[in-house]
Amino acid sequence: MANTIKYKTTMCSDVKDIMAQGVSRKAAAVALGIDYKTFLAYIDRYPEFAEAVAQADVLAECFWEKKYAEGALGVDKDVQPSMMIMYMKNRYRWSDRIEQQVTQTQVPLLDDLADE
Numbered sequence: 001m002a003n004t005i006k007y008k009t010t011m012c013s014d015v016k017d018i019m020a021q022g023v024s025r026k027a028a029a030v031a032l033g034i035d036y037k038t039f040l041a042y043i044d045r046y047p048e049f050a051e052a053v054a055q056a057d058v059l060a061e062c063f064w065e066k067k068y069a070e071g072a073l074g075v076d077k078d079v080q081p082s083m084m085i086m087y088m089k090n091r092y093r094w095s096d097r098i099e100q101q102v103t104q105t106q107v108p109l110l111d112d113l114a115d116e
Contacts, residue, residue, distance in 0.1 A: 006034055007042055012052035019056035022063035024091075028056065061092050 011032055018028045029039035043050045068088065071079025088094040 006038070007046060007049070009048070011042070012048055015049070015052050016056045016059060019053075020059040020063060022060050022067070024060070025053065025057075028053075064088060064092075 014032060015028050018031045019025070023031070025039060026036050029036045032039070034042075043053055064084070064087065067076065067079060068081075068084045070076040071081060071084060085094075
């Protein structure tokens with residue numbers, strides 16, 4: 001028996017609505033009623049779905065940024081800053097600032113070396 005394709009163009013708006021609630025791609029696949037491997041295959045196969053998922057990724061990150069800001073400002077007392085920092089670092093590859101200092105050493109010129 002051949003596999004039936006479950007893809008529908010409405011999935012493009014559905015995935016954005018689902019992920020706008022902060023869920024992951026895997027959770028979105030479950031909500032859409034498809035396997036995660038199928039979800040990834042749809043991204044490869046349907047450019048409009050790939051674009052929708054890219055937009056949905058941004059919406060999901062914005063959801064968590066807003067949640068984090070609410071916690072940082074004291075609006076949402078249930079937000080634990082350390083948990084949010086760890087979450088954003090792991091899920092969205094946020095990182096701490098790294099201070100870098102560049103030092104330069106004077107390299108002698110070839111002309112100066114030839115004179116010696």
